[in-house]
Amino acid sequence: xxxxxxxxxxxxxxxxxxxxxxxxxxxxxxxxxxxxxxxxxxxxxxxxxxxxxxxxxxxxxxxxxxxxxxxxxxxxxxxxxxxxxxxxxxxxxxxxxxxxxxxxxxxxxxxxxxxxxxxxxxxxxxxxxxxxxxxxxxxxxxxxxxxxxxxxxxxxxxxxxxxxxxxxxxxxxxxxxxxxxxxxxxxxxxxxxxxxxxxxxxxxxxxxxxxxxxxxxxxxxxxxxxxxxxxxxxxxxxxxxxxxxxxxxxxxxxxxxxxxxxxxxxxxxxxxxxxxxxxxxxxxxxxxxxxxxxxxxxxxxxxxxxxxxxxxxxxxxxxxxxxxxxxxxxxxxxxxxxxxxxxxxxxxxxxxxxxxxxxxxxxxxxxxxxxxxxxxxxxxxxxxxxxxxxxxxxxxxxxxxxxxxxxxxxxxxxxxxxxxxxxxxxxxxxxxxxxxxxxxxxxxxxxxxxxxxxxxxxxxxxxxxxxxxxxxxxxxxxxxxxxxxxxxxxxxxxxxxxxxxxxxxxxxxxxxxxxxxxxxxxxxxxxxxxxxxxxxxxxxxxxxxxxxxxxxxxxxxxxxx
RNA sequence: AGCCCCGUAGUGUAGUGGUCAACAUAAGAGACUCUGGAUCUCUAGUCAUCAGUUCGAAUCUGAUCGGGGCUGCCA
Numbered sequence: 001x002x003x004x005x006x007x008x009x010x011x012x013x014x015x016x017x018x019x020x021x022x023x024x025x026x027x028x029x030x031x032x033x034x035x036x037x038x039x040x041x042x043x044x045x046x047x048x049x050x051x052x053x054x055x056x057x058x059x060x061x062x063x064x065x066x067x068x069x070x071x072x073x074x075x076x077x078x079x080x081x082x083x084x085x086x087x088x089x090x091x092x093x094x095x096x097x098x099x100x101x102x103x104x105x106x107x108x109x110x111x112x113x114x115x116x117x118x119x120x121x122x123x124x125x126x127x128x129x130x131x132x133x134x135x136x137x138x139x140x141x142x143x144x145x146x147x148x149x150x151x152x153x154x155x156x157x158x159x160x161x162x163x164x165x166x167x168x169x170x171x172x173x174x175x176x177x178x179x180x181x182x183x184x185x186x187x188x189x190x191x192x193x194x195x196x197x198x199x200x201x202x203x204x205x206x207x208x209x210x211x212x213x214x215x216x217x218x219x220x221x222x223x224x225x226x227x228x229x230x231x232x233x234x235x236x237x238x239x240x241x242x243x244x245x246x247x248x249x250x251x252x253x254x255x256x257x258x259x260x261x262x263x264x265x266x267x268x269x270x271x272x273x274x275x276x277x278x279x280x281x282x283x284x285x286x287x288x289x290x291x292x293x294x295x296x297x298x299x300x301x302x303x304x305x306x307x308x309x310x311x312x313x314x315x316x317x318x319x320x321x322x323x324x325x326x327x328x329x330x331x332x333x334x335x336x337x338x339x340x341x342x343x344x345x346x347x348x349x350x351x352x353x354x355x356x357x358x359x360x361x362x363x364x365x366x367x368x369x370x371x372x373x374x375x376x377x378x379x380x381x382x383x384x385x386x387x388x389x390x391x392x393x394x395x396x397x398x399x400x401x402x403x404x405x406x407x408x409x410x411x412x413x414x415x416x417x418x419x420x421x422x423x424x425x426x427x428x429x430x431x432x433x434x435x436x437x438x439x440x441x442x443x444x445x446x447x448x449x450x451x452x453x454x455x456x457x458x459x460x461x462x463x464x465x466x467x468x469x470x471x472x473x474x475x476x477x478x479x480x481x482x483x484x485x486x487x488x489x490x491x492x493x494x495x496x497x498x499x500x501x502x503x504x505x506x507x508x509x510x511x512x513x514x515x516x517x518x519x520x521x522x523x524x525x526x527x528x529x530x531x532x533x534x535x536x537x538x539x540x541x542x543x544x545x546x547x548x549x550x551x552x553x554x555x556x557x558x559x560x561x
Numbered sequence: 562a563g564c565c566c567c568g569u570a571g572u573g574u575a576g577u578g579g580u581c582a583a584c585a586u587a588a589g590a591g592a593c594u595c596u597g598g599a600u601c602u603c604u605a606g607u608c609a610u611c612a613g614u615u616c617g618a619a620u621c622u623g624a625u626c627g628g629g630g631c632u633g634c635c636a
Contacts, residue, residue, distance in 0.1 A: 009575085036636055071635065128634050137632055139562045173634055183564040185632050194634035213636050237565055237631050258566085260629095265572090271636090313585070315574040317567090320629050324572050327586055337599060372599070403597070412595055445595055456595045524596045551597045 010316035012051070012257055016059065016228060019255070025227040029061030032226050033087065034068045034101075034217070037079035037201070039271040040286040041086045041294045043307065043328070044262040050311035051259070052230055053092040064224055065094035068101050070216045072200040080201070082286070086294040091304045101211075101220050102202040108211050108219050109163065111249050112174060112192060116155045120248050121192060122148055123158035124175045131173075134180075135188050141181035142188045148177065159193075165208045167195050174209075178244065186241045190214055218242045218254075226254040232261040233318065262314065263322040266475040267292045268483050273490055282494060283476075289542050290476045290498050300473065301519050301529030301544030306335035325475065329545045336519060336527040336544070341369045341376060344414065344458040345507035345522040345541075347470055349388035351462065352434045355422065357385045362463075365415040365444065379510060383416045386462035388506045390524075393457045394434060396424050401554055403454035405434070412456040414523065418442040458523045465506035468539040471531065472500040511539060519544065 009017075019025060031052040035045060056063035065087060069075050087094070115121040124131065124147045136142030150158075155174075162172055174193040182188050192215045197208045211219075221229045229242075236258045246253040263269060268277075269292060277283050277291070286293050289300035297307065310331040314323050344367075363383045370376035394405045405411050410420040417438040425433040441448050445456075476498050482490040507522075514520065516532045526546035533540040 014577095034636095038636080068636070074635075131634075132632075135632060137562090138564080141563095142632090170634065175634095185564085188632090191634050196634080210634095212634075217636085233566070234630060235636090239565095260567090313573080317574070319567055319573095321573065324587070327573070330586060333598090342596080368595095371596085401597090414595060453595090455597070458596075521596085521598085524598070526598095547596075547598050549597075554597080 010259075011318070012228070012230065012259060012316055013055065013058075015255070015257060016055065019227070020059075024255075028225075028227050029056060029059035030063070030225060030227045031056050031061065031230060032064040032066050032221065032224060034066045034220070035083050036068045036071070036074075037076060037083060038071070038074040039079060039275055041083055042269055042274065043264065043292045043294070043297065043310075044269045045086075046090060046294060046307050047262045047311045047314070048230070048232075049087055049090055049092060050308055051316060053094075054312070055228070055230075061227075062097065063092070063094060064097040064099055064226070066099040066101065066220060066224065068213070068217065068220070069200070069202060070101050070211050070213060071196075072198040072210065073196065075201055077201045082295060086298075089298060089304055090294065090307060097224075099220075099224065100202055101216055102200060104216075104220060104223055105203060105207060105211070107223065108216060109209075111219060111251075112159065112211075112215070113156065115176070115192070115245075115248060116159055116174070117152055118248065119152050119177070121174055121176050122150050122155050123162065124148075124173050124189075125171070126173075127170055131191070135185065136180065138185070144180050145175070145189065148189070162193065162195055162209050163207075165197070169195050169197055171195060176215075176245070184237055184240055186214065186238050187244070190241060214238055214241045215245060218246050218256075219249075219251075221254045221256075222246055222251045225252060229254045229256045231256060231258055233258050233320070234261075258318070259316050260318055260320055263320070263481075264292060264328065265322055265325045265480040266477050266482075267325065268477070268490055270483060273483060276491070280491075282491065289471070290473050298517065299529075299532060299542065301336075301517075301527060301542055302332050303335050303339065303519060305339075306332040309335060322481065332527065332545050333548065336521065338372050339370075340519050340521045340527055342367070342371075342521045342523050343508045343511060344381065344460055345468070345470075345505060345511070345525065345528075346388045346390050346458070346460050346465070347472075347502055347505050347522075347525065348391040349504075349506045350391040350394060350431065350434065352387045352389050352419075352436055352459070354385050354387065354419070354438055355435050356437045356440075359385055361385065362461075363416075363443075367415045381415065381508060382461045382464045383413075384461045384463050387413070387459045388462055388465060389413075389434075389457055389459045391431075394421070394424070394431065396431060399558065402551075404457055405436075410439075410453050412442075412445050412453050413438075413459050414456050415445055416443075416459070417445065418447055418453055458525075460506045460508055462506070464509050466509055466512055466539065467504045468507045468511065468541050470502040470505045470528070470541045470543060472502065472543045474498050474500070505541075507539070507541070511541075521547075 033052045053063045124145050134143045173191045175189045178187045180188045193209045196210045239256050287295035287299045364380040366378045367381050398406045413419045419436050421436050423435040424431045477493045478495045479493045482493040514530045516530045519529045527544040528541050531540040531542045
């Protein structure tokens with residue numbers, strides 16, 4: 001994939017280069033991707049996955065897949081499965097190093113005992129509300145808990161009894177003893193263990209106390225001998241705690257480095273909001289193609305390569321930024337243009353009868369499967385008297401710069417003939433059928449006299465076309481930053497037209513040989529893929545993204561005039 | 562308000578004291594084309610501001626302004 005002397009040089013790789021030079025970690029590079037199994041992965045996670053696994057590949061290092069499953073109240077086995085599938089689909093390999101934070105619960109507890117024995121932790125009887133009240137504020141220091149000065153022996157006894165299940169949820173916590181006046185709130189005697197009588201997806205009912213993130217995460221990294229622990233910006237203020245714990249216990253200490261999470265226009269990226277959309281049925285599940293989830297994007301037709309490429313092209317930095325959704329679309333088009341086989345399909349069919357073409361005659365024309373890939377070969381497509389073309393490709397009274405079919409005008413029907421429209425048949429004012437003539441001399445689409453036509457349009461033979469449902473997707477929200485709207489619910493900005501279902505579209509016969517998730521291009525329309533709802537009797541197609549459409553842009557400009 | 566982080570074309574990144582500040586994308590103009598696709602040209606920046614150091618500053622220093630994060634027994 002990427003070479004070792006990669007030109008990429010973001011600030012993280014710079015740090016790694018320096019660490020390699022100074023031999024800080026004996027020349028090792030070992031990262032990890034640590035999702036919490038409490039939701040589906042999204043494109044923001046993909047950024048982290050590409051960063052962590054990408055760095056490991058570039059430096060000849062390793063990257064672990066580790067589930068940070070320290071909170072049984074929110075986590076589910078289902079998510080573990082889907083996350084594994086997503087990382088694999090994106091094209092990364094953890095080489096068997098699949099770990100769980102819960103694998104280390106015993107060791108984490110032993111370390112907590114060590115910390116307590118050293119007088120660096122205490123058991124607090126205060127409840128959550130009282131702890132919060134005594135924490136102080138951004139400007140005012142906190143107040144010590146009245147239980148802060150218990151003896152190490154008493155704390156140890158209490159901790160053991162917490163573990164043994166003698167206390168109810170919330171009755172007691174283990175807290176680190178740091179500094180209630182610390183300007184960094186995270187250092188004001190943070191909670192290390194809480195009592196939680198909940199069944200864990202991995203450890204079952206073995207535990208009734210569970211470690212907090214700040215305590216657990218550094219230990220997980222340390223145990224796995226991670227060199228560079230990459231996380232998002234909001235953990236910046238946690239780094240002093242991360243370091244503090246590991247220093248107190250006296251174990252191997254990785255370097256935590258924070259980078260900015262990914263934001264995309266016209267969508268939301270928070271797990272909470274995504275969950276709300278899924279559970280509130282605003283979308284059809286985690287893999288709804290309108291969602292920025294990996295599973296949604298997969299179903300929508302995004303290729304793993306396009307997502308990887310996007311992640312590498314947006315770069316890594318510490319500034320909060322919001323990437324244009326259009327850039328992601330550019331990356332899919334870029335990849336699919338090179339890889340997707342072409343077909344012809346008509347989304348809004350308009351019947352065309354070729355007046356001077358014999359009834360019952362069928363000719364086969366050779367079509368190029370992918371002009372960007374000569375190895376993709378060609379295929380035969382049937383031409384006959386009755387055809388369908390795109391309704392948009394005909395206008396009775398066209399504006400300037402409309403090059404397509406219009407009464408009296410000749411255009412090319414791709415790969416077949418030059419065709420002239422003779423008459424538009426109307427019913428109740430609506431054009432329902434076109435009567436056209438071909439020039440028999442232009443067989444194959446070339447005029448012997450060298451005359452040019454302004455446009456080439458796609459078509460399918462009425463007799464050979466098959467029907468399909470096509471699902472068109474638009475942006476999920478109507479505003480660039482739905483999550484950032486003041487005094488408003490992000491759901492108020494849901495786009496009511498984000499999904500449009502087209503019935504009885506007419507597509508090339510060969511589409512029926514495609515399997516779910518197969519990606520392809522309908523010429524002149526966009527990139528599509530077969531949806532998993534496809535059955536023997538019904539083909540369902542998703543539109544991944546339209547082609548760049550300069551005509552649509554022109555129309556928009558004219559409208560604005 | 563305390564602490565921490567960050568300000569380079571519309572957007573996302575590069576640039577780490579020395580030619581006209583680079584690349585991508587978007588936008589605009591044009592060329593080419595059997596996809597109005599792809600491809601190819603051209604067009605764009607008060608480097609947040611001010612002051613300093615220096616022969617020379619986007620880069621170093623200071624101040625100011627602006628943006629973000631932090632007060633879960635979430636991660």
